[in-house]
Amino acid sequence: MPVIERGEASSAPWPEIDQSLCQGCGDCLTKCPTGALTLVDGRVAVKPDALCVHCADCEAACPRGAIHCPYEVIFADEVPQPSPSL
Ligand code: SF4
Numbered sequence: 331m332p333v334i335e336r337g338e339a340s341s342a343p344w345p346e347i348d349q350s351l352c353q354g355c356g357d358c359l360t361k362c363p364t365g366a367l368t369l370v371d372g373r374v375a376v377k378p379d380a381l382c383v384h385c386a387d388c389e390a391a392c393p394r395g396a397i398h399c400p401y402e403v404i405f406a407d408e409v410p411q412p413s414p415s416l
Pocket residue numbers: 345361362363364365366367381382383384385386387388389399
């Protein structure tokens with residue numbers, strides 16, 4: 331599973347959405363910092379031109395477990411640093 335620094339705009343996969351679980355409450359839309367999500371016929375979808383910064387806030391916001399972000403999010407202070415040269 332890819333490891334993504336929170337807020338990084340990378341080529342990691344989009345959030346995966348199980349539309350059969352989505353009830354169209356919109357909670358994920360309000361949490362997404364980039365407006366990457368939209369509702370289509372009452373179900374959430376990733377916009378075709380979306381900018382996703384891989385924060386996984388949409389996954390955390392969904393009360394139905396309809397969103398899965400296929401990567402692990404870490405914070406900047408958790409990024410392994412190179413060892414200082416001797
Ligand atoms: S991971 Fe973050 S930026 Fe990407 S769609 Fe979800 S809330 Fe929006």
